[in-house]
Amino acid sequence: MSADPLHREVGPDEDGQRLDRWLRKHLPALSFGEAQRWARTGQVRVDGKRAKADQRLTAGAVVRLPPPALPMLEAKAEGRAGARQTTAEEAEFLRGRVLLETPDLILIDKPSGLAVQGGSGTDRHLDGMLDALKRHPDDERPRLVHRLDRDTSGVLALARNARAAAWATRAFRERTTTKIYWAVTLGVPRPARGVIDLPLAKRQVERGGERMVAVDEGDGQTAVTEYEVLAAGGPCALVALKPLTGRTHQIRAHLAAIGTPIVGDLKYGGQAVDLRGEGLPRRLHLHARRLTLDGPDGRRISVSAAIPPHMAQSFDRLGFDPEMDA
Incomplete structure (x- = not known):
């Protein structure tokens, strides 16, 4: 690839990002509207071709930036040089x-x-x-x-x-990994085991802001989550979830859509019931419990993480076993 600073290669960890969001990441001073205008007017090219603002990038692709990006890149580099250091x-x-x-x-x-x-x-x-x-x-x-x-x-x-x-x-x-999440929900999902297959789309909501909501098929992105109720106690349930797609806030939006939002999820309705009387912290009760994948060498890797302190407190109050298999 050319050493020209206006030609940037998409990194492996950036695979699948939208072009406009990739631009904002690399050029923090660039407004969202300007990023979209650059794409619309052909000032930004991907592998030498015009690209739409919402185009998904692939690792290794080369993005050509217009000359106005150069001072923004230099300003970002100067800012990084003086960035906060890890203690x-x-x-x-x-x-x-x-x-x-x-x-x-x-x-x-x-x-x-x-x-x-x-x-x-x-x-x-x-x-x-x-x-x-x-x-x-x-x-x-x-x-x-x-x-x-x-x-x-x-x-x-x-x-x-x-x-x-x-x-x-x-x-x-490609979804060759398996991710299992634990969530403490307000209410118990019914049936006790099932699949939530509800398309999701970003929408403006009351009181400002945006969130993902379930929409009719064809109006949003396909989103599928398998779930199983592991335990129930008081007004809550412990639910294991396996997302089969990777949408933003998928688990949170899906559980809210079926009427059992996650405890402490202020964005998706988990504050609807005051649980202070139950002794439950008002923090998000969502935990990536286990990740299973085959490493580059073909070796199967499966790792679990213990629940965080605020969820451990809730487990104790609700009688849930933090060591159960899921």
Whole structure:
């Protein structure tokens, strides 16, 4: 690839991103409207061709940026040079969250409340701490290959190098991995085992903001989640969930759509009942319990993460077993 700074290669951890969001990530000073205008007027090219703003990028594709992007790139580089450094305490904390390491992968237990990537007003995030997981100073920086919401805890996979990142990105995209989540819900889903097959689309909601909502077929993206009620206690249930598609907020939106939102999910109705009398913290009760995948070397990997403290408190109050298989 050319050393021209206006030609940028899409990284393995960026596979599947929309072009306009990729532009905003690399050019924080660029407005969303300007990103769409660049695409609409052909100022941005992908592999030499015009591209729509909502086009999904593939790893290895080359994006050509217009000349106005150059000062934005330089400003971003200057900002990175003066960016906040990971403290020794944060590095030690992150290393303590490692569940399993292989020559290709690092699987960590992401805590609730820690954003995976930075954004407006987000100074402390996992992506900014990944140098702490290098084995040697000259090693490649570990890379994100999938995401968890800020307030979702549990197993998160990282790749040690570009080769492993390309493999892992493909594995997640092609759904050859198995992800099991635990959620504590308000109400008990019926039947006790089933499949939620409801298309999802982003919509404006009352009180401002956007969220994913269930829509008629053809009006949204296909979204499918398998679930099983593991236990019930008081007004709540412990539910194991396996998403078969990877839509934004899929589990949260699906559980809300069937009338059993996740405890502490303020965005999707989990605050509808005041559970302080039950002794339940008002934090999101969604946890990535287990991740199973075949590594690049063909070895089967299956890793589980213990529930976070606020969910452990709720399990104790509701009589749920945190060690059960699921």
